[in-house]
Amino acid sequence: MTSPSQPSIRPPRPAHPALRLFIAILMALLGFIAVPAAAQTNHIAAQLVPERAAKPGETIEIAIAMRPEDGWHGYWLNPGDAGFGMGLDWELPDGAMTGAPLYPTPEPLLIGSLMNHVYEGPYAVLVPFTVPVDAAAGDALPVRLRADWLACTDRICVPEQAELSAVVTVAAEDANPSAATVSDPRFASWRQALPAPVLAKGRYQIDGGNIRIAVPLAASAQEDQPHLFFADDGIVDYAAPQNFERQGDWLIVASKARQNARAGGPLEMVLRLDTTGAGIGFTAEAGKVPAISGANIKPDSLFGSTGLALIAAAFAGGLLLNIMPCVFPILSLKALHLARAGGDGHAARREALAYTAGVVLAVLALGGVMLALRAAGSEIGWAFQLQEPATIVLLLALVVAITANLAGLFEFTLPVGVESNGGGAFMTGLLAAVAATPCTAPFMAAAMGAALLLPPVQALLLFGALGLGLATPFLAIGFIPALRRLLPRPGPWMERFRRIMAIPMALTDMALLWLGWRLGGTALLAGGVLLTLLVLALCWLVRKRQRRGLSAMLPAVAACLVALAGAGAASAFVDPQDNRPPESAIPGTLPFSEDALAQARAKGPVFLYFTADWCVTCKVNEQVAIARDPVIKAFGDNGVTVMAGDWTRRDPAITRFLSAQGAAGVPLYLWYRPGHEADQLPQVLHSQLLIDRAVLSNGKPER
Known part of the structure; x- marks a missing residue:
């Protein structure tokens, strides 16, 4: 009974069955996708901090203190393969000067095949500041700085800027010595984070596309997971493995040089000694550097923290492929199949595993073919098959048949023995993987790029993670009873929902026709339209025979032969280079x-x-x-x-x-x-x- 002072609350109306199905699938997706945080003004907070009071003509340091948010990072003076360092625009009192910024030792961050030189925690860039010689004791010197930088996560980058200011107090010439002490205790840790300067010169040698560096490092010095950074760009392949070998008071580093890199003048370098951030800075000059033994060379590997991140990226990319317009209807129909089956948990798990096997095997097969063709000398990449007219014709025939099936033009059934043992789910998984291949979802780029550089077994592991991500929503529905309970009960709505799902598949048909026109011109477009009409006619014949209780094998085989003949004709007679000019998003591109x-x-x-x-x-x-x-x-x-x-x-x-x-x-x-x-x-x-x-x-x- 409700209180008289409050309006009564009407019970919510039950959700439409189709809506409940959508919610079930959406929850399966959302359970595996992290939602990015809302954008803020600056993801790296900056502050200008003077070291202490200074006498006229004296040089102190001013710190640009940076504090990234969790998950964000800033960049070293040489950012590596991506990003860019800080831009500093000073506004100083007359007679004051600033020197070259001093950066702390950076840390390497490998994202896919891109090596970045970053700071993932709080850090400070120290800038020498010289007080004007004619400054008077007690003066308060205003120092202003307009700084810009790039703040990044492993997925996005945001250009940021800030107007910073500080005041440097001028001390008297005869000030007490205590006036020269560091007033801000943070400078001690900030200085400790700078690479320790080494007076001894190093050497480097570029030979046959490789570079070797002799780092002056006493034999007693310890290093653990070292990494060498180059202040100069264009010398070394940042993402290539760095191989280290001790030779007395020298640490020899071998890696891959950039194309066209040549030995010349001195190079500034920083060696990060261990994961604590300790490092040394030195100058290397061109000269002879001994080789290192092959036993110490570390091959590219997927096994490690970076490799796990790539596997996670491939999984997340596959997961996001489920929302593509040509994949979501297939996933929805498999969920409908579970709804029709009722609460049989054993059958649901069998269907989910069969579907997953189909998806993963299809993606592995596609990745294996791509890797094999690349090894044989073909210059291809992900979704290479969509660059061939024959593939477009086969996909068009397949999608037209799926659209006709969803629209109720005919019924597709498998033998009872095949269907009851998961054969239908397996074939649906194959179909979902084929339908998803045109796209590269977010997170996928780094993983698929790395797959081209890794040994075949490790590359296939990435493709398997992609397939597993694609199969995960249906796998979750099959194995999590709570998600299955969200599925609506079978009823007449299922047939209406099936008809609705024919719409995105029909749009995919139109997209394939447009792609055929873009790829092969009017000839391929006309052939695609003719193929569509023939397949629809054969599907109608299948329906007609099914309604009479007759076998539909003959028109079904004819449809397959028509698709194969169309693909063969497209491959033989359509020149994919004889097509319409490419479209550009911006005029003048x-x-x-x-x-x-x-x-x-x-x-x-x-x-x-x-x-x-x-x-x-x-x-x-x-x-x-x-x-x-x-x-x-x-x-x-x-x-x-x-x-x-x-x-x-x-x-x-x-x-x-x-x-x-x-x-x-x-x-x-x-x-x-x-x-x-x-x-x-x-x-x-x-x-x-x-x-x-x-x-x-x-x-x-x-x-």
């Missing part, structure tokens, strides 16, 4: 070539993106982030050159470039600041990120 990229980089900032007509993520990014009026205006105002690489068709030059960037497929977004290597942007773009990059890239001094 230049087509990609390495020569054009070099010329554009010499002129100013460059935004380079790689896309394909079959890539759903690419097309969404182009519509919601790239082809936006504010972005186009920001690019024009700041002299940004836009360049696009269209990978719809097989293009060996683009494939080689993608591989060099550690990417197995598209999308790939690269930003070039003048005088800097590429920053790899996240796979899910937003327009403000591009606008901020354009503004920060314009007129910034080089490090």
Whole structure:
């Protein structure tokens, strides 16, 4: 009984059965996807801290104290394969001067095939500050700094900036010695984090694409998981393994040099000695360096903290593939099958395992074929099969048949023995994997890029993790009774829901026809339309025979033969290079070539993106982030050159470039600041990120 002062609460209406099905699948997805935190103003807080009071003409240090949020990191002066260091714009009193910033020893962070030089916890950059010689005792000298930097997680990067200020007090010439002591106790730990300078010179030698460095390190010094950082860019392949060997008072380091790297002047380097952050700084000059024994060379490996992160990325990428418009209906129908089966937990688990086996085996097979073709010399990447007209024709026939089945044009049934032993679920898993291959979901890029560089067994482990992620929602529904209880009871609504699921599959049909036109022109489009009509006609014949109680084997076999004949004709007569010109998201976009990229980089900032007509993520990014009026205006105002690489068709030059960037497929977004290597942007773009990059890239001094 309700209180008279409060309105009565009406019991909620029961959710529609289709809605309950959607909630069950959504909960299975959400249980494995972390929701990113809401964006804040700055993810790395900054503060300007003077060391102490100083006498006229004396040099002290001012700290730029940085405190990243959990999960975020900042960059060293040489950020490595991605990111960029700090930009500092000082406003000083007359006669005051600042020196070169002193950075603490960084830590390596490998994300996919990209090695970054970062700080994942609080750190401080110390800057020498000289007080004007004519400053008077007691003066309060205002120091202002406009700093900008890049804050990143393993998924996104955000350009940030801050206006910082501090006051340096001028001490008297005859001040008590205590005035010269450090007033802020943090400077002791900040100085300790700097690499200890070593006066002895090191040596380096570049030979045959490899580089060896002799580091002056006393035999008594200890190192544990060392890493060598180069302050100069363009010398070493940052992500390549570093191999170490002791030779007396020298630590010999061997790694892979960058293409066209040549020995020249002295190089500044920092050796991180262990995981505590202790390090040394030294200068190396060109000279002879002894080789190290092959027994000490450490091969690339997936087993370790970085490897586990790649496996997790592949799993998360596969999980997200379930929400693609051509995969979600298949997952929904398998959930409907469970709903129709009732509460039989044993049957649900059998179906889930069979479905998972189909998905994982299909992804492993696709990955194995890709690796084998690459080993044989073919320049291909993820979703390579969609660059072939024959594949488009086969997929079109398959998707048309699925659409007709969902729409009720015919019934597809397996023999009872096959269906009862999970054969239907297994085949559905194969189908889901095939339908998902056109896309590269977030998290997948690093994992699939690494798969191209790892030994075959470890690469297949990544593909298996991708397949397991794709199968996980249905696996969860099959093994978690609470999720199965969310499934609605069987009823007439199931047939209506099935008809609704025909709509996204029909849209996939249209997308494949459009892709055929883009890939092979009018000939492939016309052939695709004819194939669609023939398959629909044969499906209608199947239905007609089924209603009469006759065998539908003949028209079903005919449909398969029609699909194979169409694929053969497309392969033999359609030239995938004779097609319509690539579309660009922004007018005036230049087509990609390495020569054009070099010329554009010499002129100013460059935004380079790689896309394909079959890539759903690419097309969404182009519509919601790239082809936006504010972005186009920001690019024009700041002299940004836009360049696009269209990978719809097989293009060996683009494939080689993608591989060099550690990417197995598209999308790939690269930003070039003048005088800097590429920053790899996240796979899910937003327009403000591009606008901020354009503004920060314009007129910034080089490090």
